[in-house]
Amino acid sequence: MKAVKWFGPHDMRTVDVEKPVPKPHEALIRIESTGVCGSDLHYYSDGRIGQATITEPLILGHEYAGLVEAVGAEADPSLVGKRVAVEPGIPCLHCEWCHTGHYNVCPDMVFPGGPPHDGALCEYIAVHARFCFPVPDSMSAAEAAMLEPxxxxxxxxxxxxxxxxxxxxxxxxxxxxxxxxxxxxxxxxxxxxxxxxxxxxxxxxxxxxxxxxxxxxxxxxxxxxxxxxxxxxxxxxxxxxxxxxxxxxxxxxxxxxxxxxxxxxxxxxxxxxxxxxxxxxxxxxxxCRRFCFDYPRSLALLASGRVDVASLVTHSYALEQAGEAFDLVLNFRDNVLKASIDQ
Ligand SMILES: [Zn+2]
Ligand SMILES: [Zn+2]
Missing domain, CATH: 3.40.50.720 (NAD(P)-binding Rossmann-like Domain)
Structure with missing residues (x-):
């Protein structure tokens, strides 16, 4: 499958990588939309956020939504065919913080697009099905990806x-x-x-x-x-x-x-x-560290029409143009608010 990898500051290249195979508890998602986040920009231009440093080529991107194409044997089969917004950080679910209501600060969090874990600027991703949230049919993929911010x-x-x-x-x-x-x-x-x-x-x-x-x-x-x-x-x-x-x-x-x-x-x-x-x-x-138990309520708010995310998505780019999208947001060009990579 196609993916866009960060090779160095301001250097993103389209490459071929292996399509993931979902594990028993995972869903395989065909990614439709990935938002460019301010945190991605730190990686894009500096290769790091504080101590989190990219040491080898990495797929960035964590604000994403897409269609569930398949699920593993232990995942909810009713997800197949649904458009889902994905809560990107997958905590270990076993440590003290995961057990005491603070899974967003789990030290073993797997966060896509944060080193060393590949992110969502690619065609497919396999992710814990429990963190997939089906969205209403009326919601576009770009809007669903905005559930993360x-x-x-x-x-x-x-x-x-x-x-x-x-x-x-x-x-x-x-x-x-x-x-x-x-x-x-x-x-x-x-x-x-x-x-x-x-x-x-x-x-x-x-x-x-x-x-x-x-x-x-x-x-x-x-x-x-x-x-x-x-x-x-x-x-x-x-x-x-x-x-x-x-x-x-x-x-x-x-x-x-x-x-x-x-x-x-x-x-x-x-x-x-x-x-x-x-x-x-x-x-x-x-x-504030990302979010914690906020996806269901955020989705309810968005589905109710009480918040407007659509007007914040000002630019759309193809996957191969991800570098251009990052440059645009980094330099505040063309009155950009959110740029999304749509496929
Ligand atoms: Zn973000
Ligand atoms: Zn944990």
């Missing part, structure tokens, strides 16, 4: 423990930030700020539920949020940016005893945090 947004918002009527700010209005805006609105946020360095993303924020969207390259993030809230700050700040600067801004823009949810991935090992501000305000800092 939507699940991140749902987890981000639930980690904040938002109360109806609270105020919030989102730093970074890429797909994760825009989905977080939609979910936060549904959760009852009364006033939502949103910032980005790209003007078209600021405009997209206003369309997806942000009440006060502004460009962080021309407006001071902290000053703007503080002055618009009479010096109080917002109840919650969601850091959804690919930045080493935003964690600090989040601590300064949140109210005393507020919550900061850190979902964006700067890609570095260490980012600066204003510990004395955080201590004096007695802040709660909560990191």
């Amino acid at each position: 939507l699940a991140v947004a749902v987890h981000t918002v639930e980690l904040a423990g938002l109360k109806p009527g609270e105020s919030a700010a989102i730093l970074g209005l890429g797909p994760i930030g825009l989905l977080t805006a939609q979910v936060a609105k549904l959760a009852g946020v009364s006033l939502l700020f949103g910032t980005d360095l790209e003007q078209y993303r600021v405009a997209a924020g206003a369309k997806h539920g942000v009440d006060k969207a502004f460009n962080a390259s021309s407006h001071d993030t902290v000053e703007t949020i503080l002055s618009e809230t009479n010096g109080r700050g917002v109840d919650v700040v969601f850091d959804c940016a690919r930045s080493s600067v935003t964690p600090s801004l989040a601590c300064r823009a949140v109210r005393p005893a507020g919550r900061v949810i850190l979902t964006g991935i700067s890609g570095t090992e260490e980012d600066p945090l204003p510990v004395s501000v955080a201590r004096r305000k007695e802040l709660t800092l909560q990191w």
Whole structure:
């Protein structure tokens, strides 16, 4: 089968690899759509995210959906022929964290497109059938693939423990930030700020539920949020940016005893945090690691029509053009939000 492999920074090549054979508990999926994620971009340009380093050619991609073509002997046979969104990370299901409700931090997680595990920029993938979620017929494959970033947004918002009527700010209005805006609105946020360095993303924020969207390259993030809230700050700040600067801004823009949810991935090992501000305000800092039990509810939200993922998928490319798609997203060209690789 065809696959696109990363060989080095900005070097992706279409190659032939062996088509997978499903194990007894697995489903064989013919991949229809794979989204390009911000985390993929770190691998694409640097070959690493923090300590996770690519050491040999790797198939990237983890936001995917497709048709189940076959299942192994122990997997649910009713999945065959269905379009499924796939929760990409397959935990060990045996360790302490898997047994105590935190399978998303399983140290033995097999995550496609994260070294050393091949991902979904290819024609077929075999995956634990339990992590395949059939989607309604009306849902396109590109929309179904968006379930992955939507699940991140749902987890981000639930980690904040938002109360109806609270105020919030989102730093970074890429797909994760825009989905977080939609979910936060549904959760009852009364006033939502949103910032980005790209003007078209600021405009997209206003369309997806942000009440006060502004460009962080021309407006001071902290000053703007503080002055618009009479010096109080917002109840919650969601850091959804690919930045080493935003964690600090989040601590300064949140109210005393507020919550900061850190979902964006700067890609570095260490980012600066204003510990004395955080201590004096007695802040709660909560990191978000992908999602945990969020797929069924995210799918229900998407199927209900209450969130819009379709308008976030701005570009579509063929598998062989995956490198072009990565370059487009990396350079914020052509007002891109989400690029999907469709087959
Ligand atoms: Zn992703
Ligand atoms: Zn585990």
